[in-house]
Amino acid sequence: MPQKTVYRLLNPLLLWRLRHVSERVYVVWLAGLVGVLAGLAAVALKTAVHWQQDRLAAAVTEPNRVFALSLYPIIGITLTVLVTKYLLHGNLGRGIGAIIYNTARENALVPVSKLYSQLITAFLTVSFGGSAGMEAPISVTGAAIGSNAARVLRAGRRRRRLLTGCGAAAGIAAIFNAPIAGVLFAVESILLELPAQYFIPLLISSATATVVSKALYAGQPFALITHSWVVNTVPFYLVLGLLMALLSVYMIRVYNWFDHFWARWPGLRWQKILLGGTALGALIFLFPPLYGEGYTTVVEKLLAGHAQELTDGSLFSVYGDNNVWLLILLVFFTMLMKVVATSITVGAGGNGGMFGSSLVAGALGGFLFARLVNMTGLVAIPEVHFVVLGMAGVLAGVVHAPLTAIFLIAEITGGYALFVPLMFVTSLSYLITKHFEPYSVYTGKLMLKGVDVYANRDRDLLSRLDLHRLIDTDFVALSPGTTLGELVDVFRHAHRNVFPVVSRTGLLRGIVTLDMVRDTLFDGEHYTTIKVGELMQPPPMTILDTDRVEHALDLLERTASTALPVCDDDGNYLGFIVKAAILARYRRELIEEGQV
CATH class of the missing domain: 1.10.3080.10 (Clc chloride channel)
Structure with a gap:
């Protein structure tokens, strides 16, 4: 319509x-x-x-399941690329x-x-x-x-x-x-x-x-956690926070590395589908828990205490479920490869995000830490607690959203009894990750493009202003051939004290201000001989129509000017940007921002 x-x-x-x-x-x-x-x-x-x-x-039947799981993602990525290319025109x-x-x-x-x-x-x-x-x-x-x-x-x-x-x-x-x-x-x-x-x-x-x-769509996403934590496990929460921070830094850097890697082949190319699909299929063939988003294949099994089922359908299942070191190795490599699999999925042409992958990798990391501690026999800690704490820790680090991580895990698991451990793990993971990686997996790419999404509120408000709507065209333009006498007459009737000097083709040649010609104005003998072209001076700065408002305001501040001329890329005069107009518009934006 x-x-x-x-x-x-x-x-x-x-x-x-x-x-x-x-x-x-x-x-x-x-x-x-x-x-x-x-x-x-x-x-x-x-x-x-x-x-x-x-x-x-x-x-598919069980004997062929591992092969099917390896081939399905290639089909999905190929279909996604076809839809993106022909239905969405690559956008x-x-x-x-x-x-x-x-x-x-x-x-x-x-x-x-x-x-x-x-x-x-x-x-x-x-x-x-x-x-x-x-x-x-x-x-x-x-x-x-x-x-x-x-x-x-x-x-x-x-x-x-x-x-x-x-x-x-x-x-x-x-x-x-x-x-x-x-x-x-x-x-x-x-x-x-x-x-x-x-x-x-x-x-x-x-x-x-x-x-x-x-x-x-009824049903709780994950298992409920009803029992509380004990004080003597606090040191383990702190260690887990440190480990999840390291895992978060690893995931952000791997994701960014793959982003640069795939950028070598811009657009939708069959080489990317072939390379990415083959690599993803190989990873899933070796580590089946990497198949899909991972909530049902990984997180739910860990929360239900069925970690041994992670080896089902893999090449390692022939060694039996009771080989604890086999399970440890499978969990460890699946945890590290989750971000690789996600990066390949997205880079090869698929669509998805790191939010869910962070939760899955964190669940594996929390389980791995708790299982290794329990294997020492020195202390027993609840593995299910560390699974959800690991999820929160990695999410807080990768996405840089600690409050989201705390309340998400508390809500989806019913684990409000773990609020204090969640605070410890997420805050520690977030602070350490932010020290090594100042930007999240979402904002890092934007910062490389020069988009400061963490700019303070003043800059944020200024960035929303449209420079073109602030251009003031109510300035009397002079030609280089205008005589001093004609200039005096212009001064007599104008309400501005700045005048652009513009050529016949529209190019900005300079500016004339009252202060610049004050002494010459009283030289009546030369009213017809002195031309504006002899009196004009270059402006302190010129603003381009493609500049942002915050940059224009910065130029006004640096030159101590109340107004600066605006030109296009070819030097054609468009008007002036007046500092008072920017500040007035900013005040209106500030008032509107406080209203709903």
């Missing part, structure tokens, strides 16, 4: 809303609507992926990083294609065993729902940014049935800084999405 037709149909509803519904209530309604739609999208993807995985598993835009950029630098304008592209490609990738999580695609889809709902309903940039965060929060909340974690994820990873008033719409959206998910 054409956009104009949609607006025409919505006009009566929008007018009714303006007359009868307050702004705050309206935002709550919109947050609830976004939560419902994002919840439905999450349920649809989860249901479709698990249904397809069950069908594929039932299609998929994977990952949370793209949404962070949209929110921070593009006024939260998320492309309409992300309403469906992420769901389709994630389904094809993960349902065929691609070793990546569905959290990123669902969160991106939710953000697209929020952004485009705001656009259709003619909401402003501020409200569009809020609803984009609501959609991202709702996506995470729905996939895990964890509303608080969804809100915190949006705050820590998407919006980064926001007024306190934003929390209510975020909570409404997350809670609504969770209700939808529970109603249509």
